[in-house]
Amino acid sequence: MSDSKKKKAPNIDIFRAWCKACGICVAFCPAGVLARDEGGYPYVKEPDKCISCGWCEMRCPDFAITVYNKDKKRNFENDYPEERQGK
Amino acid sequence: MAEVTKLIHKYLRHDKKFPHVWCPGCGIGIMLGSLIRAIDECGYNKDEIVLVSGIGCTGRMPVYVDFNTLHTTHGRALTFATGIKLANPALKVIVVMGDGDAVAIGGNHFIHAARRNVDISTVILNNSVYGMTGGQYSPTTPYGMKTTTSPYSNVEQSFNISELAVAAGAVFVARGTVYHAKMLDGLMEMTFKKKGFSVIEVIGHCHTQYGKLNRMGSAVEMMKWQKEHAVTVEKATQMKDDELKDKFRIGVLVDKELPVFHEEYEKIRRWAKEAK
Numbered sequence: 001m002s003d004s005k006k007k008k009a010p011n012i013d014i015f016r017a018w019c020k021a022c023g024i025c026v027a028f029c030p031a032g033v034l035a036r037d038e039g040g041y042p043y044v045k046e047p048d049k050c051i052s053c054g055w056c057e058m059r060c061p062d063f064a065i066t067v068y069n070k071d072k073k074r075n076f077e078n079d080y081p082e083e084r085q086g087k
Numbered sequence: 088m089a090e091v092t093k094l095i096h097k098y099l100r101h102d103k104k105f106p107h108v109w110c111p112g113c114g115i116g117i118m119l120g121s122l123i124r125a126i127d128e129c130g131y132n133k134d135e136i137v138l139v140s141g142i143g144c145t146g147r148m149p150v151y152v153d154f155n156t157l158h159t160t161h162g163r164a165l166t167f168a169t170g171i172k173l174a175n176p177a178l179k180v181i182v183v184m185g186d187g188d189a190v191a192i193g194g195n196h197f198i199h200a201a202r203r204n205v206d207i208s209t210v211i212l213n214n215s216v217y218g219m220t221g222g223q224y225s226p227t228t229p230y231g232m233k234t235t236t237s238p239y240s241n242v243e244q245s246f247n248i249s250e251l252a253v254a255a256g257a258v259f260v261a262r263g264t265v266y267h268a269k270m271l272d273g274l275m276e277m278t279f280k281k282k283g284f285s286v287i288e289v290i291g292h293c294h295t296q297y298g299k300l301n302r303m304g305s306a307v308e309m310m311k312w313q314k315e316h317a318v319t320v321e322k323a324t325q326m327k328d329d330e331l332k333d334k335f336r337i338g339v340l341v342d343k344e345l346p347v348f349h350e351e352y353e354k355i356r357r358w359a360k361e362a363k
Contacts, residue, residue: 018105022112027307057091058268061116062106063099066092 011052011068012044018064025056025065091124098123098133100153108147112306114265114291118212119148121268122183125275126154137180139168141188144218144293148183162192165200168207176349180206181279186213187225190246194226201255201284205348208279209286211248214293222296233300252286253341259285260341265292266313267337277339283347290317290335 012033021040030053035045042065044050056065099105109115126136136154140146142161149156155178159167168180189197189211200207216234217223224234226246233240252260259281263271271289278287292298292309303309320338323331 020106020111022306024112024307024310028310054091055268058120059117059266060120061109061111061113063092063095063116063120064106 011047011050012056013066013068014042014044015064015066016041018062020062020064022061024059024061028059029056091120094127095120095123098127098152098154100151103151105151107151109144110295112294113144114214114289114306114310115145115148115212117265117268118210118271118289118291119151121265121271121275122148122181122210123152124272125279126181128272128276129279131179131279135177135179137168137171137178139164139171139180139182141184141193143185143188143220144214145183145185145212146188146219162188162194163196164188165193165196165205165207165209169200169203169205172206173349173352176206176353179208179279181208181210183210183212185218186211186215186227186246186248187217190248190251191226198251198255201252201257201286203348204256204258204283204345206282207284208281209284210275210278210289211286212289212291213248214291214297215245216293216297218293218296222293222300228297232297234297235300238300248288249286249340252288256284256345257286257341258283258343258345259339260288261286261339262288262290262335262337264290264313264317264337266310267317270337274339281342283345290337 019041023036023040026034026036026042031049031051033044033046033050034042037043052067054067057067133154138149138152138154139157139159140149141159141164146158149158157167164182164184168182171178172180213227215228217225222235224237224241228234228241229245231240249260249262259278261274261278263274274287278285290313292306294306294309298304298309316334317337318334320336323336
């Protein structure tokens with residue numbers, strides 16, 4: 001249950017206090033996850049579409065957006081069987 | 088990807104006023120992120136780095152980062168940096184300048200620092216205009232473009248900063264754009280690792296002054312312009328001259344080895360002492 005809840009939660013954190021609503025993250029998102037509200041500020045419209053590429057984070061001039069990994073189970077270490085993780 | 092923001096926050100001075108002073112969508116913010124990532128990738132300590140800047144939009148950068156920083160007079164950043172490097176060669180000296188700072192007011196310092204091959208990494212943000220002082224035309228404003236001091240059109244030809252640096256004898260010259268942020272990380276890292284006078288020209292945008300008068304649109308539109316007009320060095324070799332007419336090359340333009348100023352100076356100093 002807890003896993004399915006995690007997946008649904010948006011994994012993009014927008015820090016509104018630092019955001020200046022320039023629209024760069026929205027314009028260059030390759031998956032169309034973000035959209036702009038009436039004030040021009042970005043919000044996460046379709047969190048499921050996020051491919052965790054991180055381009056919004058790279059190009060944000062104000063360091064106001066953070067992308068957390070969609071699914072923690074997809075981390076590099078967990079891709080390996082348990083006996084190989086130590087190596 | 089969350090590490091990227093975490094890493095940037097590690098190097099910021101959180102007692103300063105945030106969000107920073109630059110306009111919404113300004114490329115300097117993207118360049119600052121790239122600079123921090125590159126420094127982290129090179130593995131320098133905060134105390135090993137000296138970040139020197141002059142005046143202008145780009146000159147505000149050292150305010151926000153937690154290195155040894157110096158905010159100097161207009162165009163004279165390289166002279167201060169030369170002094171720092173000679174006084175303490177163990178430090179890694181990085182100079183950030185705008186286009187007006189580097190090649191107009193500080194033009195002479197720039198070419199002679201390159202000629203002497205002082206061990207300084209220079210980051211120049213080229214946004215084709217004097218942004219902070221009100222949008223006057225700079226030596227890099229292209230011919231025929233409008234600015235507040237050339238309201239009909241600019242009648243002067245522009246400087247090509249990278250080619251100027253190559254001609255002046257810089258050992259490493261690269262060019263990147265703020266649109267190609269990941270590529271910029273790599274180029275910055277190579278610039279910082281290089282021993283000698285290394286230059287990276289970053290094509291940025293000033294949509295508030297330059298873009299508005301020339302109807303180039305918002306920051307997003309100007310970044311799309313960068314995407315369309317940038318050609319990598321590898322690709323440019325296969326293209327014809329008329330195809331390259333309104334384009335600029337990005338990537339490593341020059342990479343060579345020459346004796347470094349402070350080491351040569353030290354050698355001569357020792358030799359003179361022994362001869363006595």
